Amino acid sequence: MRINAKTTQKIAKTIIWTAALLVLAVLFSIIIYILAKGIPMISWQFLTEIPRNMGRSGGISSSIVGTLLVTAVAVIVATPFGIGTAIYLTEYTQESKVTRIIRFSAESLAGIPSIVYGLFGFIFFVIYLKMGWSILSGGLTLAIMILPTIIRTSEEAIRTVPQLYREVGFSLGATKWQAITKTVLPSALPGIVNGVILSVGRCVAETAAVMLTAGSTLRMPTSLFSPTRTMAVHFYILAREGISMDNAYGTAALLIILILLINVGFNMLVNRFIAKGR
Amino acid sequence: MKNFKENLSERIFFLLALSALSVLALITVFIFIKGVPIISKVGLKNFVFGMKWAPSQGAYGIFPMIVGSISVTLGAAIIGVPIAICCSIFLAEFAPETLRNIFRPAIQLLAGIPSVVYGFWGVLFIVPLIRNYLGGPGLSILAGSIILAIMILPTIISITEVSILALPRHYKDGALALGLTHWQTIWFLLLPAAKSGIVAAIILGLGRAIGETMAVIMVVGNAVALPESILDPVRTLTTNIGIEMGYASGEHQQALFATGIVLFIIIMIMNATAQYITRKK
Amino acid sequence: MREQSKINIKNLNFYYGEKQVIKDLSLEIPKNEIFAILGPANSGITTLLRTLNRLCHLTPEARQEGEVFLDGKNIFDSDVSVTELRRRVGMVFDVPTTLPMSIFDNVALGPSLRGIKSKKILEEEVEKALRMSALWDDVKDRLHTPAARLSGGQQQRLCIARVLALEPEVILLDRPCSALDPISTAKIEESLMQLKEELTIIIAPHSIQQAGRIADRVAFMLMGDLIEEGPTQDVFSVPKDQRTNDYLTGRYG
Numbered sequence: 001m002r003i004n005a006k007t008t009q010k011i012a013k014t015i016i017w018t019a020a021l022l023v024l025a026v027l028f029s030i031i032i033y034i035l036a037k038g039i040p041m042i043s044w045q046f047l048t049e050i051p052r053n054m055g056r057s058g059g060i061s062s063s064i065v066g067t068l069l070v071t072a073v074a075v076i077v078a079t080p081f082g083i084g085t086a087i088y089l090t091e092y093t094q095e096s097k098v099t100r101i102i103r104f105s106a107e108s109l110a111g112i113p114s115i116v117y118g119l120f121g122f123i124f125f126v127i128y129l130k131m132g133w134s135i136l137s138g139g140l141t142l143a144i145m146i147l148p149t150i151i152r153t154s155e156e157a158i159r160t161v162p163q164l165y166r167e168v169g170f171s172l173g174a175t176k177w178q179a180i181t182k183t184v185l186p187s188a189l190p191g192i193v194n195g196v197i198l199s200v201g202r203c204v205a206e207t208a209a210v211m212l213t214a215g216s217t218l219r220m221p222t223s224l225f226s227p228t229r230t231m232a233v234h235f236y237i238l239a240r241e242g243i244s245m246d247n248a249y250g251t252a253a254l255l256i257i258l259i260l261l262i263n264v265g266f267n268m269l270v271n272r273f274i275a276k277g278r
Numbered sequence: 279m280k281n282f283k284e285n286l287s288e289r290i291f292f293l294l295a296l297s298a299l300s301v302l303a304l305i306t307v308f309i310f311i312k313g314v315p316i317i318s319k320v321g322l323k324n325f326v327f328g329m330k331w332a333p334s335q336g337a338y339g340i341f342p343m344i345v346g347s348i349s350v351t352l353g354a355a356i357i358g359v360p361i362a363i364c365c366s367i368f369l370a371e372f373a374p375e376t377l378r379n380i381f382r383p384a385i386q387l388l389a390g391i392p393s394v395v396y397g398f399w400g401v402l403f404i405v406p407l408i409r410n411y412l413g414g415p416g417l418s419i420l421a422g423s424i425i426l427a428i429m430i431l432p433t434i435i436s437i438t439e440v441s442i443l444a445l446p447r448h449y450k451d452g453a454l455a456l457g458l459t460h461w462q463t464i465w466f467l468l469l470p471a472a473k474s475g476i477v478a479a480i481i482l483g484l485g486r487a488i489g490e491t492m493a494v495i496m497v498v499g500n501a502v503a504l505p506e507s508i509l510d511p512v513r514t515l516t517t518n519i520g521i522e523m524g525y526a527s528g529e530h531q532q533a534l535f536a537t538g539i540v541l542f543i544i545i546m547i548m549n550a551t552a553q554y555i556t557r558k559k
Numbered sequence: 560m561r562e563q564s565k566i567n568i569k570n571l572n573f574y575y576g577e578k579q580v581i582k583d584l585s586l587e588i589p590k591n592e593i594f595a596i597l598g599p600a601n602s603g604i605t606t607l608l609r610t611l612n613r614l615c616h617l618t619p620e621a622r623q624e625g626e627v628f629l630d631g632k633n634i635f636d637s638d639v640s641v642t643e644l645r646r647r648v649g650m651v652f653d654v655p656t657t658l659p660m661s662i663f664d665n666v667a668l669g670p671s672l673r674g675i676k677s678k679k680i681l682e683e684e685v686e687k688a689l690r691m692s693a694l695w696d697d698v699k700d701r702l703h704t705p706a707a708r709l710s711g712g713q714q715q716r717l718c719i720a721r722v723l724a725l726e727p728e729v730i731l732l733d734r735p736c737s738a739l740d741p742i743s744t745a746k747i748e749e750s751l752m753q754l755k756e757e758l759t760i761i762i763a764p765h766s767i768q769q770a771g772r773i774a775d776r777v778a779f780m781l782m783g784d785l786i787e788e789g790p791t792q793d794v795f796s797v798p799k800d801q802r803t804n805d806y807l808t809g810r811y812g
Contacts, residue, residue, distance in 0.1 A: 008462075016367055019364035115520055172668055187658065198390075
């Protein structure tokens, strides 16, 4: 039997719509479920008290602080390297063997599993550089992990800046450095910020790599050399070892809210401040 | 003076650009230094094809985990790839503007959810579903595959969509002008033309699946044995490291790094293939 | 060399790789006049304009022979600062290229690149430049809104203001009105007529008529060759070369 083209199209369209709606449904079911179970657990005490009794009671303040510090270290270290690499690749070289090697490295790094970053961070930062399980070890490990993301998003953002903008810069008497900082980077800023924000989200969500490098203590960190247990690791341990389902839900809900805020917050940031010149 | 400043800035950017390469080199060197001794001690063949993993008895064979990793990844591919491609066609061709504006950020969000949360959701919903309706312990290859299928969606969807949208507009106009239906245009023209991008997307997605740790740990059961069906529990290369790194020391720890080496090599091969495919185009 | 000639081009050849786009061109451009360079597409006019402030040297395979004197100094000499040259010889492109920032920041970009930091001086310079390009009254109340919200004609006048803020001696305009409507075009032409009191203007007009309306002198180029050059009246009424005549009467181009 020959099915005519119209019928085929109808069937195909139905399948595609079903798949798309299914994905949306799964996503929302995960988010809504976690939020519904977790939000009631979030209270002022939950946010401000340190965990007690292995996390069975008390809050998660030390994990929140640990998460923020580890993320901050990672982003502060990775951003200059990432943007610098992107600028070098786009503004200072033609395609050559060197750029191919750099790009190959960045893309390879992007594919390395976080558990392998964890192994490396453990052997290199924790053991070899004697930083121990600490915020610094965890942050530096994550910095390496997000480096390729920042390179790629910055490079794309810089590449989409029209060549004409550079020429405007040069025609106004800019040196190369001035053309980059005054015309190229401001135009590429939303894209670059997007990459950084994306990386912040990844750091907050990451578990395997920080578990092996930042440790799992529940004490409030006192310096960058303190070990810490980030929220994602805390959630993992609570859920896996069945210590406290309530606190696990609460932590997970907080993680998801944080990720949502980071995503939404980025859009607002771009619309309000950065894109004001557009 | 000005030239000096310009040259200096170029040097600095070059040094920054070397960061990716040097870090990749460092990772390779350190993982290998730590893992290779144990491989040479037990022998490469015994390590890769050995059936028994019993660190307390000095037995280090990771073949069951290799099988575990490959089976959950294949499962994820079978479930996830068709759905992902449907979604990218939906985004690139069919979605009404409003739905597209919901769908895109939703996919981005999907990528942002911590992997532990996926694992947790899997334990709560997928595992009982499998145990009650299909039998077995529930913690299984199938559960791992379903969770990974969801997790690799964003990677495959975004790259596939980009490669469909990157096709020249006149391809589509030309085909529609010849009287093909919208679907025929997609099936006979757009998808074949975007093929290399789609293949690269799939490989990268599978790379992500094979490297995923935390979500998988929670749903696959982690038993070190060769699975006989998709309802059996398995242990993957990543979960082997994730579970035992916390307390391993000495040779045991080296063996986990050696597991990492195997994983690293598999991933590098997949990456290089994906990069080769995209570059050939 | 004429006494008042601002730019003197001598035997200029220009190549992109193997392709020669300007062939042995010599031309004198007098001070305080509007000089129009006419010709069909691919005549080398854009390249010629971009040579005068060495902007074409951004293209890696570009190379030139010959000399271009600006006030008697060869701009290709090794002791010439390219950035300084580009400040003296400003450029306006064919499509309005406002940068994604506010109106004020667009105009202030040139002076701030020159190292001027004082807010007060910048404000003065911006106002002066906007007045010269006849845009001040349109935008004085919204200097800190995005430049992209201006109309196409206003954006192009903003680009002219941005160049004027450099206080250049010469401005190059490469088909500045090709993307604009007639009313905006008229406004820009009007400001150019006033500006020539203070500086030298070299324009690639987007039409023969535009050259007729504003230019004191015109040159006609065809496929990299300079065919003829002279006062607008003379060239338009009695062209010396048949090819110029053909172009002006619409046989090609």
